[in-house]
Amino acid sequence: MRYTKYQYKKKSNGINFLTSVVMMILGAGAIGLIVGTMIFNTVWGNKLMKIGGTSQEVVADETVKKEAFESVQCGYFSKEENANKVLESLGKSYNSFVVKDEEKFRVLAGVFTGEEGDKALKELKDKGIEAAKVKFTLDEEDKVQEQISAISDGYFKIVTTLKNNEVKAVSTSEFKGWTKELPEITEGDKKEIIGQFKKHIEELPSELKKENLTDELKYIYTILINFKR
Structure with missing residues (x-):
């Protein structure tokens, strides 16, 4: 990642959350529908915020904010x-x-x-x-902007995976679960935006398809425009 405040390490099985996003690759053939999976490896796991729980370890890092x-x-x-x-x-x-x-x-x-x-x-x-x-630009010293930054970054990577010609759909389940576990922010400038963003993520279907790509990028824009510099 370009900027990281935390390093995320999962003690239980060594697999960083969202270092793998399962992508459903759908294709039609003469004998019917062929379903495959691909693993989308990304360093976004290093961007995860501290969300608590015994299965996680968060290490402070010297970073750009x-x-x-x-x-x-x-x-x-x-x-x-x-x-x-x-x-x-x-x-x-x-x-x-x-x-x-x-x-x-x-x-x-x-x-x-x-x-x-x-x-x-x-x-x-x-x-x-x-x-x-x-x-x-989001200031990661600000709790509200830090959380919006983390959600935006992860969601952006999931959505833009659909740009790959071989990818027809991408699973949202794991990301939705992670977003739901993020701590509630009850104070701070523009805190209501976090609630709107989380609600949108929660209401996503279990997978996004190529036809969803532009609409979801548009939604990300409507969140980010609040932080125009």
Whole structure:
């Protein structure tokens, strides 16, 4: 991970939570439906917050205290039809979407972490599309933002797994269970956002499919926009 506050170690079986997310790979063949599984290995386990319990060990680490996500905005329009025209011009490469902001409409070319936002920005500009990067920064010294950061980071990785051409669906069960065990935050600026986020995760189906990808990235954006810098 880019930024970590805790190292998560599981004493019982040595498998870090969410270092493996079971992905259901579905394909149709002449003899029927073939179901396979893949293991999505990620270092996100190092990002897990301390949630208590005897099966976990949390070790403090020297780290940067900020977590950053990005989006690339491709226009801000008073008319939805104009926003939709730009959206169509972006194609399907970026999992783009339109968000209503008061009485206007923003066109976003996805949500990104790391260098992916820079790459998308350059590609769009090279195509002659006006674009600007929007950055969201969460302060992990703040309890509210720390928890939102952890949930966002894990959920983002699950959702973007669906970008893999071979992946048709991804299981949410383990992540939903982990989110449910996170401690309740009862005070702090924007604490209500955590409740909204957890409720959304709880109500997810047992697996997400490719057709859910854009809508879930859009939802992540609606959470992160509260931390625009």
